[in-house]
Every structure is written in C-alpha cells, then in structure tokens.
Amino acid sequence: MKTQSITFIALFLGLILTLSLQMFTLNQQFADHQSIKRTFVLFSGLPDLSIANEALFVRFRSYADTFSLFSNGPELLEYAPSTFTYHPAYTPNPSRIERAH
Amino acid sequence: MHIKFNTYLLAYALNALYRRGFKSFFTFLMLSFITFLMASILIIAHAIKYELSLTIDALPELTIQNLQAGRHQNISLEHLDTLLDIHGVQRAIPRVWGFYYFDNAGVNFSVMGIDTFDHQTKEHLETMVTAFDFEAFVATPSMVVGKGVQRILNENYYKDYFNFITTEGNFQKVSLAGVFDARTSLESNDMIFMPQEIVRNIFGMHPQEATDIVLRIANKDEIATIITKVKALYPSSRIITKEAMRVSYQSIFDYKSGIFLALFLVCLVTFLMIVYDRASGLSSEEKKEVGILKAVGWQINDILKEKFYEASIIAFSAFLCAIIAALFFVYTLQAPLLRDIFTGYSVLKPTFVLPFVVDIQMLSVIFFLSVPIYMAAVLIPSWKTATLDADEVMR
Amino acid sequence: MIHLNTVSKIFNAGAKNAFCALDAVSFEIKQGEVVLLKGASGSGKSTLLSLIAGLGKPTHGEIVVGGKHISKLPDHFAALFRRSSIGFIFQKFNLIPTLSVFENIIVPLIPSNIPEKELCSRANSLMHRFGIAEKRETLIKHLSGGEQQRVVICRALINNPRILLCDEPTANLDATLSYEFVQMMQTLKTEGKTIVIATHDSLFFDLPLIDRSIELSKGKQI
Ligand SMILES: Nc1ncnc2c1ncn2[C@@H]1O[C@H](COP(=O)(O)OP(=O)(O)O)[C@@H](O)[C@H]1O
Ligand SMILES: [Mg+2]
Numbered sequence: 001m002k003t004q005s006i007t008f009i010a011l012f013l014g015l016i017l018t019l020s021l022q023m024f025t026l027n028q029q030f031a032d033h034q035s036i037k038r039t040f041v042l043f044s045g046l047p048d049l050s051i052a053n054e055a056l057f058v059r060f061r062s063y064a065d066t067f068s069l070f071s072n073g074p075e076l077l078e079y080a081p082s083t084f085t086y087h088p089a090y091t092p093n094p095s096r097i098e099r100a101h
Numbered sequence: 102m103h104i105k106f107n108t109y110l111l112a113y114a115l116n117a118l119y120r121r122g123f124k125s126f127f128t129f130l131m132l133s134f135i136t137f138l139m140a141s142i143l144i145i146a147h148a149i150k151y152e153l154s155l156t157i158d159a160l161p162e163l164t165i166q167n168l169q170a171g172r173h174q175n176i177s178l179e180h181l182d183t184l185l186d187i188h189g190v191q192r193a194i195p196r197v198w199g200f201y202y203f204d205n206a207g208v209n210f211s212v213m214g215i216d217t218f219d220h221q222t223k224e225h226l227e228t229m230v231t232a233f234d235f236e237a238f239v240a241t242p243s244m245v246v247g248k249g250v251q252r253i254l255n256e257n258y259y260k261d262y263f264n265f266i267t268t269e270g271n272f273q274k275v276s277l278a279g280v281f282d283a284r285t286s287l288e289s290n291d292m293i294f295m296p297q298e299i300v301r302n303i304f305g306m307h308p309q310e311a312t313d314i315v316l317r318i319a320n321k322d323e324i325a326t327i328i329t330k331v332k333a334l335y336p337s338s339r340i341i342t343k344e345a346m347r348v349s350y351q352s353i354f355d356y357k358s359g360i361f362l363a364l365f366l367v368c369l370v371t372f373l374m375i376v377y378d379r380a381s382g383l384s385s386e387e388k389k390e391v392g393i394l395k396a397v398g399w400q401i402n403d404i405l406k407e408k409f410y411e412a413s414i415i416a417f418s419a420f421l422c423a424i425i426a427a428l429f430f431v432y433t434l435q436a437p438l439l440r441d442i443f444t445g446y447s448v449l450k451p452t453f454v455l456p457f458v459v460d461i462q463m464l465s466v467i468f469f470l471s472v473p474i475y476m477a478a479v480l481i482p483s484w485k486t487a488t489l490d491a492d493e494v495m496r
Numbered sequence: 497m498i499h500l501n502t503v504s505k506i507f508n509a510g511a512k513n514a515f516c517a518l519d520a521v522s523f524e525i526k527q528g529e530v531v532l533l534k535g536a537s538g539s540g541k542s543t544l545l546s547l548i549a550g551l552g553k554p555t556h557g558e559i560v561v562g563g564k565h566i567s568k569l570p571d572h573f574a575a576l577f578r579r580s581s582i583g584f585i586f587q588k589f590n591l592i593p594t595l596s597v598f599e600n601i602i603v604p605l606i607p608s609n610i611p612e613k614e615l616c617s618r619a620n621s622l623m624h625r626f627g628i629a630e631k632r633e634t635l636i637k638h639l640s641g642g643e644q645q646r647v648v649i650c651r652a653l654i655n656n657p658r659i660l661l662c663d664e665p666t667a668n669l670d671a672t673l674s675y676e677f678v679q680m681m682q683t684l685k686t687e688g689k690t691i692v693i694a695t696h697d698s699l700f701f702d703l704p705l706i707d708r709s710i711e712l713s714k715g716k717q718i
Contacts, residue, residue: 005111008414022425023459030457033284034155035458041159043225044213045196047346048210049152050247050290050451059200059211059291062346063164063313067353070170071205092260109606120594392589394603396551397651398579400572403607471539488571492552495590 110403117390129419136423136471137430139368141439144431145461148455152287153350155456157343161194161315162324165331173339175310180334184314186413189323195311197300201265206253208449210246214297214305229289230279230364241330242299243278249290268305275299283452290451293461357415372474381481383406390458392487392494404487405480412479417473423471424464432457497659497690498525503557503567505715507541514630517543519715520557525692527658530685530705533694535712541694542614544589545661548692549582550574564656575616579604583652589665593637597628600636601650606650622650626680641668642676649680660684662693668702674699681705 047062118125126411167176176195184193197214215222223235230245232388239242246254254263254277262276301308316331318324328340382392394404430436435453486494506516517540525531533541546552547559550566559567562581566574578584591600601619626646636644645668653661662681666674668679674697681691682705693700700706711718 004115005108008111008115010422012418015418015425019421019425019428022428023262025456026428026459030432033454033456036284036287037152037156039225040281040288043155043215043229044224044288044292044294045161046193046211046213046288046292046300047157047160047199048247049149049287050292050449051287051453059209062349063166063341066107066366085475106611107606107609109602109609113606116595116599169596365522389590391593395575396549396578396584396654397592397604398575398582399607400575400603402572403575448592453571490552492546 107406108259110407111410114407114414118411118414119408124363125415128175128375129415132415132419132471132475133426135368135372135375135422136420136467137262137426139470140427140467141436142365142368143467144427144437144459144465145436145455148431148458150309150350151458152367152456154347157347157350160343160346162318162321162343163327163331164315165311165314165316166339166341167335168337168339168436174416175306175312176314176335176338178311180315181314183334184331187327189318189320189327190316191319192317193314194317197297197304197306198312199300199304201303203253203257205257209291210250210293210449211291212293212295214300217296226279228264229282229285231282233279239296240277242273242275242295244293244299245281246277246294247281247289247292247451248283248286248389249451250293251277253449261317262356266305267303267325271300284454286452286454291449305408306432325408329415330484372471377478381462383486388494391483391490395491396495401487405484408480408483409476412476416475420468420472426468428459429455431455497527497529497562497693498580498692499560500524501558502545503544503554503559505540505547505552507641509555518547518712520553521712521715521717522557523613523710523717525690525708527690528536528688529707530686530691530693532700532706532709533655533692533702533712534696534709535694536696537713539712540715541696541712542663545663545692545694548659549584549661550578551584579607579655581659583655583656583657583660585645585648585652585660585662585665587665587667588646589668591636591644591647594635597623597639597647598632600647601654602636604651604655604708618654619650622653626650641652642670642673645673645677647671653684658690660689660691662691662695664695665693666695666697678703679706 048060050059068079165176178195181193181195184190185387194216199212200209201212202209217239226235226238227233233245238245254260260277262274265273265275267273275295280291300306306312316327317325324342324344328342331338331340349415382388391404394407395401399407428440431453433453435455440450440453501524502520502522503518503519504516507515507517521544525583534543535541541656543552547554547567548561550561554567556566559569561577564573564577566577569577592603595603598619600624602615605615605618620629623632624651628643628646628650631639631643636647639647645665665677669677671685681693685691685705693706701709
C-alpha cells in the first residue's frame with residue numbers, strides 16, 4: 001500500500017519537474033525574441049500585429065479611423081474575429097458610433 | 102499537535118480512483134482538457150497583449166495623416182522642414198507605405214518604403230536578416246520580406262525576385278534580398294520593405310507626397326504643444342499619438358475581450374456542467390462505500406480527507422498535465438486550430454511565434470479557475486453523504 | 497456492558513409513512529455474555545444492533561455501551577468508539593467488492609495510521625486463524641458467501657473490540673459453515689468478548705454457547 005503512494009508521489013513530482021523544465025527551456029528559447037522584435041518595430045514604425053491583414057483597417061487598425069471601417073459596412077465595426085485586439089485609435093472626440101461602445 | 106501524514110489514506114484514495122477506473126480517467130481527461138483549453142486561450146491572449154504593449158514603445162510618438170473628405174489621403178511634404186523646426190521634434194520622417202494586392206494568391210502584402218540613406222537602416226537590417234548584404238541591396242532594386250510573403254511568393258514560383266505591377270501597368274522587377282528573422286514573424290509576416298523610390302514607382306506616388314509623416318519626440322511633455330503646431334501647419338490632418346494607441350489597446354484589453362469572454366463562457370459552462378454532474382450526488386456504490394467506512398469506524402473527517410485526496414490527485418495532476426500540454430501546444434506546436442480563432446480568415450497566416458510570458462500569476466489564475474471548483478464539486482456531495490447516519494447510507 | 501433503557505426507534509417520524517421499528521426496549525447485557533436476539537424477520541433485530549453500534553440514533557430512550565452514552569455521542573466520537581470497541585458482522589456483509597480480502601480487513605485500521613508492520617501482522621494472524629490466508633489478494637466479488645463471512649469476521653476483529661455484534665450470521669451459510677461459525681463464536685467467547693447474535697435461525701436456540709436470549713416481536717420485547 002505504501003509503495004503505491006510512493007509511486008504516485010514520484011509520478012507527481014515528475015510532472016512538476018517536467019513543468020519546471022519546460023518553463024525553463026521555453027524561457028531560454030524565447031529570451032532573445034524581445035529585442036529583435038523591438039528592433040523590427042523601431043525599423044518599420046508600424047503598429048499592430050500581422051495576424052489578420054485583409055484590409056488597412058484590420059492590419060493597421062490603430063491607424064484607421066472609425067469611419068473608414070464604417071464606410072465598408074457598419075457591421076464591420078465589430079470586425080470579428082479580430083475586434084478583441086484591433087480597434088481604431090482612440091479619439092478625444094468620439095463619434096456617435098464610438099460612443100455606443 | 103503533530104499529525105503524521107497518513108499514507109494509508111492516500112493509498113486508499115489512489116486505489117479508489119483505480120477501482121473506479123474509467124470514471125476517474127474520464128473525469129481526469131475532461132478536467133485536463135478544459136483546463137488545457139482555458140490555459141491555451143489565456144496564454145495566447147496574454148501573449149498578444151504583452152506583444153502589443155511591448156512593441157508600442159518602439160513606435161514613433163506622433164503620426165500625421167492627411168484626411169480629405171473623411172478619407173485618408175497622401176500628405177504633402179511642403180511643410181516637412183517647418184515640422185523639423187518645431188521645438189522638440191527630433192526627427193520628421195515621411196513614410197511611403199501601403200498595400201499591394203497580389204492577384205494570383207489573393208493576398209494583401211504590406212509594402213513599406215525605407216530610407217537607404219538613413220544610417221540606422223543598414224544596422225537594423227543586418228540584425229534582423231541573416232547574412233544580409235546591404236551593398237547588394239542598394240545596388241539593384243531589392244526587397245526584404247517577411248516569412249509569410251516569402252512563402253506565398255515561393256508558392257507562385259517567384260524564388261528570388263518579384264514583378265510588381267505599377268499603377269501605369271509596367272512591371273517593376275524587384276529581387277529578393279532577404280527574409281526577416283522568424284522571431285519577428287508576428288510583426289513582419291506580411292511586410293515587404295524596399296527603397297522608397299521603388300515603392301513610389303509601384304504606387305505611382307508623387308515625389309512631393311508621402312503616405313504619412315511620423316515625428317520622433319524625445320520629451321513627452323512637449324507632445325501637446327507640438328500637436329497644436331502641427332495642426333496649424335496641416336489643418337486637415339489627423340494626428341495619432343502613441344499614447345492614444347496605448348489607451349485604445351488598454352481599453353480593449355480591459356473590457357473588450359469579447360472573444361475570450363465568449364470562449365471562456367463556453368469553457369465555464371462545460372465545466373460547471375461537469376461539476377453539476379458530480380455535485381448532484383455520489384453514485385450508489387460510492388454512497389454505500391461511505392456508509393461502510395462510517396460503520397467500521399471512520400470519522401467524517403477521515404472520509405472527507407480520503408475524498409480530498411481523491412479530488413486533489415485528479416485535480417492537481419489534471420492541472421499539471423493541462424499546463425504542460427498547453428505550453429507545448431502554444432509554444433512548441435504554435436497552437437494549431439486555436440490560432441485560427443485569432444488569425445481569422447487571413448490567407449497570409451503568420452507563424453505564431455508568441456512571446457513567452459507565462460508567469461506565476463497567470464498559472465495561479467488558471468489554477469483557481471479549475472482546481473478549487475472541481476474539489477468543491479467532489480467534496481460537497483461527499484460531505485453531505487458522510488454526515489448522514491451510516492445506517493441510512495448503507496441500505 | 498450494554499444497557500438499553502426504553503429504547504424506541506421510529507422511522508420517518510412525523511411523516512405519513514412513520515414506522516415504529518422498536519418500542520420501549522430495555523435490557524442489560526453483562527461483559528463476556530453471549531446473548532441471542534431472537535425474532536421473526538422484520539421484528540427490529542437489525543435496527544436494534546445498529547443502534548447499539550451507534551450507526552443510528554434512537555428516537556427515544558438511551559443506550560449505554562461500555563459506560564458511554566452512545567445514543568448521545570456526537571458523530572465524531574461515536575465513530576471513534578465504534579472503531580475501538582465494536583466489531584459488527586453485517587447480515588449483507590457490507591464489504592467493498594472491488595477491494596481484495598486483505599484490503600477489506602485493514603479498512604478499519606486506516607484512520608489510526610499504525611506502522612505497516614503491525615498492521616500486516618494483525619491482518620495476517622486473523623486471516624490464518626479464520627482460514628482465508630491463501631485468498632489474501634483475491635477480490636471480494638470473487639469469493640463465496642462463506643469466505644466473505646470470514647472476511648467480515650476478520651474485519652470486525654481487527655481492532656480487537658470488546659463487543660461483537662452479529663446480524664443474521666448464518667443467513668448465507670449452509671449447515672456445515674453455520675456449525676463452523678458457532679465454533680468460532682465459542683473461541684471468541686472464551687476470549688471474553690461480549691457477543692450479541694441476532695438471528696431467527698433455530699440452530700442457535702439451544703446451544704450451550706448462548707447465555708441468554710432476548711426475543712423481539714414487531715419491535716416489542718417479549
Ligand atoms: N430506514 C428505514 N426506514 C423505514 N423503515 C425501516 C427502515 N429500516 C428498517 N425499517 C423497518 O423496520 C422493521 C424492522 O427492520 P429490521 O430491523 O431490519 O428487522 P429484522 O432485522 O428483525 O428483520 C422492518 O419492517 C423494516 O421495514
Ligand atoms: Mg435483519
């Protein structure tokens with residue numbers, strides 16, 4: 001009965017060890033990513049990520065205004081699935097559409 | 102009081118799980134899967150946020166766009182020198198950039214003109230592109246592209262050059278001088294960089310015009326006055342500050358995580374359903390077992406301890422397995438399937454090289470969203486059964 | 497040793513289907529006595545035994561076992577008392593079918609967390625004594641009725657209790673096995689255990705083993 005518990009505890013510790021090892025290696029692996037990414041943004045000067053790039057107001061959403069989006073169809077305002085991270089830049093005088101949000 | 106850890110109880114709990122074989126395994130799988138899903142989404146979302154807020158620092162402080170009739174138009178460069186003369190402006194850089202639609206693949210490339218005379222350009226390109234030959238780059242019309250662009254071009258048999266079609270309908274041959282480091286893929290995937298003159302040629306832009314002008318400003322406090330001065334120079338302009346972008350990012354992160362919310366809700370509902378299933382009672386065998394244990398002299402707290410071990414074994418190992426799997430899934434496999442939720446219907450999908458920003462805080466959020474809920478779901482019905490008279494439970 | 501004072505048990509008291517299983521039962525059993533609890537099926541024998549063991553609480557009256565008011569003891573202490581002083585041989589055995597013989601026998605010892613050596617030696621000697629040592633690792637569900645009963649006896653004795661409560665011990669046994677059971681009780685009696693046997697099996701009625709009998713009929717003592 002005791003050996004069973006010990007086996008389990010060993011397995012459990014093994015899991016913890018695996019996780020720490022994984023965290024460690026990933027940390028190492030990704031450690032040098034940030035500086036090169038910054039260099040790129042410094043170089044390009046363009047905002048946002050290229051994970052969705054079908055139109056100007058999606059790819060460089062921070063540069064787009066509410067209306068360019070709106071002129072292509074009001075429903076695009078919630079430009080699923082990227083709305084969660086892309087949004088027209090904040091304006092001090094929000095439009096009616098923006099106020100609605 | 103010294104309480105010796107009771108290994109028999111642990112062994113009994115392990116044995117109980119083993120005896121219930123399929124059921125335990127199924128619960129473990131479900132719990133792992135849901136935690137895994139939750140963890141993956143959280144990690145990706147957090148990584149994207151982190152990436153955005155980190156790269157925003159490198160952006161220019163002000164971007165001046167020209168609006169005409171509410172539409173973004175090219176901006177004239179006649180006031181460029183005046184802009185530079187504004188106190189506090191370090192650099193005023195006219196930029197030429199836009200989209201180039203590649204018909205064959207149905208893809209939009211983002212094309213950006215670079216200033217080859219800028220002393221930093223060479224240095225930057227050499228850090229980001231392996232074995233980059235700047236002299237050759239300048240000598241013939243050349244471009245540096247992101248991984249995604251390279252892939253699309255390759256698929257269309259453009260191995261080392263590409264023929265752009267200018268607005269006049271002529272070909273502009275541009276040779277491929279290099280590909281950006283894969284680590285920048287999240288930013289560079291759809292980008293093409295080439296000397297500004299070539300971009301102007303392709304887009305048919307007047308030499309005295311630019312897409313926008315960016316200003317680099319050293320002192321944050323001067324931004325407000327600079328904006329008023331720029332506004333006077335370009336009355337029809339729209340000026341986007343870095344701060345405004347930061348605010349808009351932040352406001353999105355704060356409350357507009359609609360997709361996450363939706364996904365989370367699905368996760369949570371599934372989770373609660375499982376929990377409800379558990380909480381709606383023990384099976385008759387489990388109940389009987391509790392009765393027997395009581396009858397042979399186990400106290401309520403012994404029974405609860407045993408159940409606690411059972412639940413912990415499942416919950417903790419499921420949690421650990423889920424985290425290990427999620428990290429592997431997101432960072433090693435680059436989140437297949439799940440990344441489609443984030444990239445949408447893009448044709449030009451980037452390799453999903455997210456920054457690694459998993460920390461204790463994030464792990465504890467995932468932990469508290471999964472483990473205690475499950476534990477409660479097991480312990481509450483057990484406690485209910487254990488407090489009944491043994492007599493009643495056994496029959 | 498066991499003292500009952502006008503003990504009544506009403507199931508579902510107050511409800512429409514209220515049922516009086518025991519009605520003002522009083523008796524006393526001394527230490528070392530072997531008492532037979534007679535009565536037809538449904539007369540309340542099992543109910544009475546489980547009240548003595550503290551598995552349920554009487555509706556009225558009080559039960560004192562080994563100097564403890566078991567009927568008033570909080571659950572926590574009742575369990576402790578049960579563990580240390582009472583061995584219960586259930587009619588339906590109440591073994592855990594997916595555990596092995598050995599594992600079933602040591603279940604009452606688990607909360608005490610005693611050293612593994614002692615635990616094994618206790619279980620092994622009991623298994624030898626009752627002749628199920630070679631079935632040590634067999635699962636309960638693979639055992640015959642007689643073997644299961646031995647396991648129940650071993651489990652009841654593992655904590656070395658002073659009192660042994662047997663509920664219809666021979667109901668699932670054939671004549672030979674029943675006789676064996678009587679033999680076992682005989683040896684236990686010589687060890688000085690107080691034994692209560694609830695049964696309607698006439699086998700027990702005129703045994704020299706039995707010191708005294710108490711008869712129940714429809715919950716009433718006769
Ligand atoms: N939990 C209960 N709820 C309602 N009735 C019960 C309950 N337990 C026992 N009874 C009833 O009490 C009576 C006595 O039961 P029991 O003590 O098992 O009898 P015996 O063991 O003498 O055959 C039976 O009629 C039975 O139906
Ligand atoms: Mg009975």
